[in-house]
Amino acid sequence: MEGIPVTAQDDARDDKTPSATAAGSAAEKVGLGFTHRQIMFTMSGLVIAMLLAMLDNMIVAPALPTIVGDLGGLDHLAWVTTGYVLASTVATPLWGKLGDLFGRRIVFVSAVALFLAGSALCGMSQDMGQLVAFRAIQGLGAGGLMVGVMSIIGEMIPPRERSKYQGVMMAVMPVSMIGGPLIGGFITDNLSWRWAFYVNLPLGAVTLAVCWVTLGKLPKGAGKARIDWLGAALLTVWITALVLITSWGGSQYDWDSAQILGLVALTVIGFIAFVIVQGRTAEPIMPLRVFKSRNFTLAGGVAFVSGFAMFGAMGFLPQYQQFVQGSSATNSGLLLMPMMLGAMVVSLGAGALISKTGHYKWVPVAGASLVTVGLGLFATLDTGTSKTVTALYMVILGAGMGGMMQTSTLIAQNSIEMRDMGAGTGASNFLRSMGSSLGVSLLGAVYTSHLTHSLTSAGAAGQSVDASVSSMTPAALKQLPEAARHLFQQAVTDGITALFTWGAIVAAVGVVIAFFIRQEPLRSGAKPEAPKADAEPVPVAG
Structure with a gap:
């Protein structure tokens, strides 16, 4: 393969030179000089990495009730996810900036390796404190996975063409989002919850090998530089x-x-x-200049809300499905399929329309509206709500998530210069991760508070059940007398409905934010860099 031009000036030179234009046409050049074949080859490694990141979240969710029952500590339930998301949130902008400075490949592969180390440690945890700490290590690596994938795609493909290739990335969604809960549920029911973490290791080894080879054509970084x-x-x-x-x-x-x-x-x-x-600072991990763009800032707000809503739904729905609806861990994974299918269909459809028409403003508005409606419907759950009804609610919520997540990164990347692609993408993903982190902690606190309040307000019977809440598992619940079992199921439902009520309020704010996004042309090439005189120097360590 030939060398790959990456600058706006090179892109402009290709446009002005007839021979270059003809050669580019013959080679099916896309964006900044990558041919279709080069893009697909590179994306093969990214697809595996995306599968790794998505599978982890989806596999662990159905195992959480059993993990809490095994290790104890209901009060730490939210922190199993919060520790992971918090570490990922903090690490995301740093990984993005490191990619700008030192090149995508070495930074991305390092993130994968750290993620795998955290996964192995999580599987060996002996108590909830260790699990939370090791999930944080895992999260530090995960912060580099998503921002790495998005930055690499953003560097390779201009926004107007990007939706076509994002369809390839979306092809991994049904495998991870449908297969993940199934695998997680099967592991929990038939093996040990520890394998929900160990399963990352063989897939991660393949990821490391494939990404090291496929990302070799990406531009190298500037070399030594001061890190913020x-x-x-x-x-x-x-x-x-x-x-x-x-x-x-x-x-x-x-x-x-x-x-x-x-x-x-x-x-x-x-x-x-x-x-x-x-x-x-000369090389900030989160350049404030990117927030001067109105669309970048608003897209970040949409990303924040989508993270808040997504983790709230995914993190706590299995509690209701297993404790109230009586589903096994495997079946609770299956019951999440309508949400995933709704997200996948809308993401693919919206991506195709955006690529064809160049119009995107309506997508985050419609997505945030559907998320608000979906969360509002979940706030009406009771102990007798059928699985069919919850499946319909999931379709609505999933469709909304697909609309919000599809466009927030695209709009953000369309609003920044190529020199800030990693840091800007990291800032956008940081806002989504911050929404996830705050969503999990806030909604987790709401859930736990309403659950325990419901039990204590039920008198002596409820207080006797409350004493065993920290070690409650679906299997243990079945051993309780019918009256006690009903009290606990009602308490879980109270916590779930309160959680989704607050989630719907936050999602409604997302509708307002999305409404103010401006419809701007999607670039068909690189965003022109700032003039050389205004460019910030990259200090080199002496």
Whole structure:
């Protein structure tokens, strides 16, 4: 394969030179000089990496009730996901910037390796504390998977053509989102929940090998450069403090307690310091200039809401399905299929329409509206709601998610320069991850609070059930007397409906945000870089 031009100037030179134009046509050039064959070859590695990232989330969800029952600690249920998402959130912009500086391949492969190390450690956990800590390590690697895939695609393919090739990436969704819960449920029912983590290892080994080969044609980075470690540290401080506020406030500590007020102060001070550092450092992990684009900022808001809604639905629906509807772990995975199919169909359909027409504004508006309706419908669940009814609600929610997730990254990447592709994509994914992290912690706190309140308000009978909540499993629930079992199922339902009520309110805010996105032309080539005189120098470590 020939060398791959990557700059806007090279792209413009191809347009002006007849021989280059003819050669590009003959080679089916797309975007910045990649042929269709080169793109498909490179994307083969990305598809496997995307499958790895998606399978992890989907496999673990059906196993959570059994994990909590085995290791104990219902209060730590949300942190199994929160620890993962929080670490991923903090790491995402750093991985994106590292890719800009040192090239996508080495950074992306390093993220995969760290993810696999965390997976192995999770499988060996002996208590909930260890599992949460190892999930954080896994999350640090996962932060580089999604931003790596999106940055690589963003660098290879211009926005107007990108939706066509995103269809290839979407082909992995039915495998991961439908197969993941099935695999996770089967593992939980027939093997051990630990294999929900070990299963990542063989797939990850293939990912490492394939990506090292297929990503070899990507442009190399600038070489040695100063890393914004201070910015990364400040980002970690204020994000962690914010998540602790949402997790501990009103449950472990009163909202006006010294601990919560101290965390609030730490969040505010850390955030202000982070913004100051990002504005003054030469190579910030999150360049503030990308937020000068109205569409970039609004697309980030849509990404935040989509992350909040998605993890709220995926993380806690299995609780209702297994404890209230009586489904096994395997069947609870199957019952999530309508949501996944709805997301897949809408994502593929919206991508095809956007690529054909260039119009995208209606997609996030419609998606956020459907998510709001879907979450609102889930807020009406009771202990007698049938699986058919919940499946219909899932189709609506899934369709909305497909619309929101399909366009938020596309709009964000269309609004930034190529020099900021990694950092800008990282910032967009950071906002989605932050929404997921806050969504899991906030909605998890709402769920636990309403569940325990429902039991304690039921009197002595409820309090006796509450004493065994931390180690409750679907199998243990079946051994309880009918009255006690009904009390616990009602408490789970109360927690679930409260959770989805708040989720619907947040999704409604997403509708408003999406409405203000401007319809701007999708680029057919690279966004022109800033003039050389205005470009920021890349300091080289001495």
